[in-house]
Amino acid sequence: MIIHSGLITREHRSASRWLDLSFEVPPGCAGITVELTYADPAILDIGCAGPAGWRGWSGSARRRFAITAETATPGYLPGEPEPGEWRVVLGLHRIPPEGAHAQVEVTLGPAFVEVAPPAPLAPAPRPVRQLPATAGLRWIPADLHSHTLHSDGKLTVPELAALAVSNGLSALAVTDHNTVAHHAELAEVGDRYGIALIPGQEVTTDSGHANAFGDIGWIDFRRPPAEWLSTVEERGGLLSINHPLSGDCSWRDPMPLRPPLAEIWHSSWWSRTWGGPLAFWRSWGMHVTPVGGSDFHGRGTDAEPGNPTTWLAVDENAYGPGELAKAALDALRAGRTAISANPDAPVLLPVDGDLMLLGASGALLYGPDGSRYEARTEGRLPAAGPGGHVLTDHEGGMITLCGNP
Template sequence: MCNEDDANLSRRGLFVTGAAAALTLGGVSFAEAADTANGQTTKVVRGTLPPGSPDFVYLPVEVPRGVAEIRVSYTYERPQVPAGTQGNALDIGIFDERGTALGGEGFRGWSGGARSEFFIRGDEATPGYVAGPVRAGTWHIALGPYTIAPQGLAYTVTVTLTYGKPAPTPKPVYPPERAKGRGRDWYRGDCHLHSWYSDGLRTPDEIAALARAAGLDFVNSSEHNTHAAHGAWADAAGDDLLVLLGEEVTTRNGHVVALGTDPGTFVDWRYRARDNRFGHYARAIRRAGGLVVPAHPHATCVGCNWKFGFGEADAVEVWNGPYTPDDDVSLADWDGTLVAAARSGGRWTPAMGSSDAHRDPDAVGTPQTVVLADDLTREAILDGLRAGRSYVAESSAVSLSFAAYGGRGRRAGIGERLRVDADDPVTVRLEVTGAPGRTARIVTDQGVLHTVALPAEGKGTVEWRTTAAYAAYVRAEVRHPAVVPIPGFPGPLAAFTNPVFLGHPG
């Protein structure tokens, strides 16, 4: 049976959830089919969203008892628009009978704009969605009109219920929190990756194989607005690869990677900076054992630019994928935050880099964060990242060693402080391998103060002498030659370090 309904777009359906405004449409009822056994019922809903619609539009679906599977598909019009005008883009997901409350338990999946259909049943679900019982009650299909053309966004949603005995839901198996490490050592990882559980095209097994080929020791699962992949990584992990679990929380005012959270942790994304909800969810990430990492903060895609500030950040992703000008802006912006920490000795935000790889030809591990950790465990890796004991490299071929030395055998490595008096001599030493034809730079709170061309074989040692009075902190960069030589503008990064702070905090 197939019925068609026009969605009711009355503004009386507009409500505020405590975060982003949302619109609830007229509902779809399957109540008359409640006694149907081992059959299917389909209903079709059509409507048009006008420009300026809320971020989320909910279509209620009354699900009767006896349903084994719910299947949803959708289409929408993509009219031509003038250059410089946003066209239509409509995301989709679903919440079960427990409701759509922000941070509630009703979330059952989200695929954004990556899929045109999905299903949920007891034993299985479309990647990005959570398998489990299809219980009776009011479910809500969540539509996310990301951008709307001037003509409006005309859509069609088709809902099919299959009746029968529900399949049992298997208990998820998660990857172990420990791999076979080398004790205290430098471990390489890629903390921002996408599989076919959101908008990527690779399976977890394929990503794991690429991670191993890239010389990585750990990765982090970070699908857009879903934790559904957490139970899919156990077979891909192993003694040689630690798999951390997380999510890329993709809001309309920027993206944040929840890094290394407890298995099964879902972090809501349905708010903007003006809603004053980010701090709540940042704290929820930390309560789940994870790190809060704003991603590509100066990216130019719609909704990608970071608007929440960095007060809740545990680290920040300043290098995302192949190096581009927005990464240079992110690097400079992050560098500008270091002076306050240098002066006070207080909290500072370490920098990271990740590939954000989705599909071929995106390279897993380009770039990668290299962290000094006590072992290859979730706890030790997160401790090292949180402390800033890390540097970022374009590949496993590039290795850095960077430290500052004072009198009486004092030494401070990346992420640490060398406690010396203002006029005490300090020697900064950078050792580089795997960077032929590159240039090494020593950066301080004044800017770039020392530049050296590395030897042709790409291996070299750079030393520079200073004092804490002259340099509040030091960090190192390794750069490629500029693609288009412009005086004062360097080439893309091959690697960079977090800072070493100098002197006593004031």
């Protein structure tokens, strides 16, 4: 057993948000088990890297993890523990003034990994709402922010997929924190349940979260956010700023270049009359494509998947889960999005250069140039140029919004 023990102080936190604790793994090691102990009110995150690269992250959701050749704790990559120098990485998230006594125990040898619960039966899919679209495209309902047991969620990937299908979604981005361990499951589970599961990673620090979309490998959250963007783009993915005005998870990092997406509608937007998210969008730039996400972690803790719903205008010929996942990324890349409160709520859609309003009337339409006028009836409306459009009710409460590429 290898033990690291000591007092973590505010000076440590000021010097770096991350503390590396190294240990050596000999050839032929059957497994690695790591256990972290510390006392509240401190909050420490934990993960690890081996000689071959990043192996996984628990954040503060777990204080124990194990890795073997065949399996690993959710959030970690299975595979034979390669010999050489490994590092336990502690995230110094909250350190009280008196400091935090912490101990990390590393055990080398046979390791116990929890067995996942059996996968649920595939539910019958709900009919997808038929919405007007530009020729060659069709709208699908999606949720672009969700979590599983691979980070701090409560459900397995199959359980989450089954719930999303039950809620009427055609696509779901699975965006666990600082890990891509869940990516290995997505294609098979998507095929089994008939839903496009979009690979994602919520790149997470205590000064901002961002979703990296695409099967692009792991993004190092310890690097500056500007590097997140350049790395994601170099690998062919898309980066979205998450819940920019959401309590202690608000976005507080400098970003010289704007990512192409921003999570304007997040489940933390409890009152639609609060104009903060729309004010952020206008100041950040309404040319940035808006997306929405439930940030689902588990029933009883968050909004259900699909609340809100991000509608994506995808290739009308893309139907299989794998094809649809790629088509969803293409739609995001092209800026073809609209957001409603849920799959059945009023929606404002960009179609053939104009807008189509469905399910609402007597509302105010705001354009990217600051113009506004009353949308007396549903149907076709003129767009006020390219960029974001917002529909509000007579009290100023947001009803629906969309991009306009």
